[in-house]
Amino acid sequence: MDTARSALRLGADEVSIVYRRGEEEMSARREEIAHAKEEGIIFRLLTNPVRILGDEKFNVKAVECIKMKLGEPDKSGRRSSVPVENSEFKIPADVVVIAIGTSPNPIIFKGSEGLEQNQKGTIVADEETGATSKCGVFAGGDGVTGAATVISAMGAGKKAAKAIGEYLKGK
Ligand SMILES: Cc1cc2nc3c(=O)[nH]c(=O)nc-3n(C[C@H](O)[C@H](O)[C@H](O)COP(=O)(O)OP(=O)(O)OC[C@H]3O[C@@H](n4cnc5c(N)ncnc54)[C@H](O)[C@@H]3O)c2cc1C
Structure with missing residues (x-):
């Protein structure tokens, strides 16, 4: 649209x-x-x-x-x-734009062994912290929820930033 x-x-x-x-x-x-x-x-x-x-x-x-x-x-x-x-x-037509929705690039799982994905092909992450199945890797936004909104991606980013801070302090 x-x-x-x-x-x-x-x-x-x-x-x-x-x-x-x-x-x-x-x-x-x-x-x-x-x-x-x-x-x-x-x-x-x-x-x-x-x-x-x-x-x-x-x-x-x-x-x-x-x-x-x-x-x-x-x-x-x-x-x-x-x-x-x-x-x-x-x-x-003289220009064709293919704009048919979004999904995460599957390459992300090829380069990150142990990163759990769900059936939709998005990353499995804890809703509160963004922690993934891979230690030290946090995720949020469309890559986790599938196509959503800027505000939800920003919210996930904020939560993950806090959790990353705590993770780093604990190291
Ligand atoms: C056409 C369109 C219209 C939209 N309109 C609205 C709207 O009106 N309101 C609204 O709230 N939301 C809208 N959305 C949804 C919104 O854009 C997304 O929900 C939001 O951008 C998700 O943010 P994100 O940070 O999760 O992902 P993204 O914004 O997609 O950011 C991911 C970033 O990662 C980068 N990346 C990908 N792979 C790699 C890699 N291997 N290495 C390094 N970087 C990489 C990408 O280049 C990109 O910059 C719209 C989306 C689309 C496509």
């Missing part, structure tokens, strides 16, 4: 958000959706990108999309989306 609105403010002639489910299923805040519409963002709902089409110089020309329909609810409780056969179409 931020990317689309920023693109428009930076001078793009036309900006579309392509989203595979319907407006009801969008995880963005309601007011964000309303503001984006007010600003002129085009919502292409129940639409999924299939591939990006370019010209001979590798410039983006269009996004090939397919129409979707709503199916049964998935693990997130939101209705899943199912492709509608033979409904492919193209949206002309």
